[in-house]
Amino acid sequence: MKRAYISRLLPKERGKRVLTLLLLLLFGASWSWFFLPVPIYGVLNIGNGAGMLLFGGAFLATLFQTRLKVRLKQAWGKKSGKLLLTAFAVCLLSGLTLSGVLVGKVVSAAANTPPAAEERVTAVLLGCQVREDGQPSLMLYRRLQATKAYLDAHPNVKVILSGGQGDDEPITEAACMKTWLTDAGVDPARLLTEDAATSTYENLRFSAAIVEAQGLPGTLVIITNEFHQFRAAMLAKNLGYDCYAVNGPSPVVLLPTYVLREVFGIVYEKLFR
Numbered sequence: 001m002k003r004a005y006i007s008r009l010l011p012k013e014r015g016k017r018v019l020t021l022l023l024l025l026l027f028g029a030s031w032s033w034f035f036l037p038v039p040i041y042g043v044l045n046i047g048n049g050a051g052m053l054l055f056g057g058a059f060l061a062t063l064f065q066t067r068l069k070v071r072l073k074q075a076w077g078k079k080s081g082k083l084l085l086t087a088f089a090v091c092l093l094s095g096l097t098l099s100g101v102l103v104g105k106v107v108s109a110a111a112n113t114p115p116a117a118e119e120r121v122t123a124v125l126l127g128c129q130v131r132e133d134g135q136p137s138l139m140l141y142r143r144l145q146a147t148k149a150y151l152d153a154h155p156n157v158k159v160i161l162s163g164g165q166g167d168d169e170p171i172t173e174a175a176c177m178k179t180w181l182t183d184a185g186v187d188p189a190r191l192l193t194e195d196a197a198t199s200t201y202e203n204l205r206f207s208a209a210i211v212e213a214q215g216l217p218g219t220l221v222i223i224t225n226e227f228h229q230f231r232a233a234m235l236a237k238n239l240g241y242d243c244y245a246v247n248g249p250s251p252v253v254l255l256p257t258y259v260l261r262e263v264f265g266i267v268y269e270k271l272f273r
Contacts, residue, residue, distance in 0.1 A: 027059040047261030109230035114244035120217035127163015127173030142248035
């Protein structure tokens with residue numbers, strides 16, 4: 001009964017039905033990729049929320065396309081409906097185009113790694129969530145691992161640990177990062193702390209003040225997760241600094257969620273900063 005009902009929702013021609021089934025699989029898999037961070041990591045933010053809304057809507061529109069075409073044809077026959085549908089289509093296509101461009105920039109910025117030979121640079125480790133037990137969250141842990149590897153390979157570089165304390169954090173992010181790196185064997189003399197920042201913008205602005213005050217090299221090596229590099233580089237360049245990227249790799253299942261969240265973050269920075 002249920003199978004017959006679903007069959008009536010799909011096009012009758014065999015070619016169209018196959019295409020529809022492929023689209024349903026694609027949209028369903030895409031929706032799942034944005035949903036999985038919720039049960040696996042407890043992550044729910046504007047990134048996977050928007051992703052689930054977009055691909056869930058695409059899945060339903062494909063499944064009920066026959067009925068949807070009838071409704072759209074009826075709406076298009078009215079002046080108000082034509083205006084609303086046109087506005088919706090323009091907004092949707094503009095949003096998808098902008099998102100595609102920004103995703104490309106995010107990927108490109110993450111590939112801007114420093115040259116193999118050590119230069120006069122200052123590393124800046126951007127803070128992230130500290131757990132209730134005072135230990136680094138998964139994303140911060142990945143950044144710390146990348147920092148340790150980079151400092152080991154470049155023994156003359158100092159790093160600014162930038163991160164304040166959120167309402168749900170027992171200590172500052174800077175203190176957590178310093179403890180972890182010191183325990184991992186990094187010389188404390190190479191670790192400079194900035195413990196007031198509460199956003200990426202403040203991370204870079206307050207770190208820039210330390211660079212100036214201490215006469216550190218003005219080329220920055222920003223250490224953060226790959227999806228975060230473009231926004232961080234954009235803010236650093238707005239402050240007048242050239243920068244490279246060292247990435248703390250993110251779990252694959254989280255990448256779509258955080259990349260899409262970054263799209264919203266970049267737009268916010270452009271509009272309101």
